[in-house]
Amino acid sequence: VAGICCQDLFGIVGENFTFPVNIEKNPEEIIWTKNKDKVAEWEGQNTAYFTSFRDRSFLNEENGCLTIFNLQNTDAGVYVLEYLDTQKESSLLTFTLAVLPPPSKPEASCNDSGDTFALKCTADFPKPLLYTWKLNGVPPIVRHIPEVSIPKKDVGASTTAVCFIKFSQTEKSSEISLTQC
Numbered sequence: 001v002a003g004i005c006c007q008d009l010f011g012i013v014g015e016n017f018t019f020p021v022n023i024e025k026n027p028e029e030i031i032w033t034k035n036k037d038k039v040a041e042w043e044g045q046n047t048a049y050f051t052s053f054r055d056r057s058f059l060n061e062e063n064g065c066l067t068i069f070n071l072q073n074t075d076a077g078v079y080v081l082e083y084l085d086t087q088k089e090s091s092l093l094t095f096t097l098a099v100l101p102p103p104s105k106p107e108a109s110c111n112d113s114g115d116t117f118a119l120k121c122t123a124d125f126p127k128p129l130l131y132t133w134k135l136n137g138v139p140p141i142v143r144h145i146p147e148v149s150i151p152k153k154d155v156g157a158s159t160t161a162v163c164f165i166k167f168s169q170t171e172k173s174s175e176i177s178l179t180q181c
Contacts, residue, residue: 121163
């Protein structure tokens with residue numbers, strides 16, 4: 001039995017989550033388990049779903065990917081994909097799924113730093129976020145860090161700055177008027 005161990009993955013409560021499976025040969029049989037309990041099983045005919053996954057999951061028989069809809073905290077655990085290919089070789093893929101609460105609504109703040117406005121966007125979340133700032137007349141600014149400096153000559157003091165945070169499929173925003181700087 002060939003096996004790949006322990007890929008750590010993160011999902012967000014309420015989102016849909018698909019395990020990133022890469023099977024090179026067409027599977028003939030597929031069994032997904034979570035903490036050793038069956039989740040989904042396909043043996044070339046019909047797919048059977050088990051327990052709480054019965055109405056919340058989808059197994060793609062062509063590539064072995066399992067999608068869980070409306071992810072819950074209780075979905076966290078160790079998932080194992082076991083599949084048999086057309087040469088009757090069995091393989092195992094193991095994933096550890098952590099389920100995180102969605103990021104908090106961000107807070108935008110700013111300071112007047114002489115020739116620039118220093119903008120900061122903060123949100124409560126344990127993983128790196130993608131930050132996007134949108135201001136009138138300025139192309140969107142996309143960063144992996146929460147701070148950005150805007151030259152005063154590019155914007156007026158009455159401009160509104162909107163900070164967007166994104167992780168996975170979840171996006172939230174907050175705005176601030178530069179008059180508050």
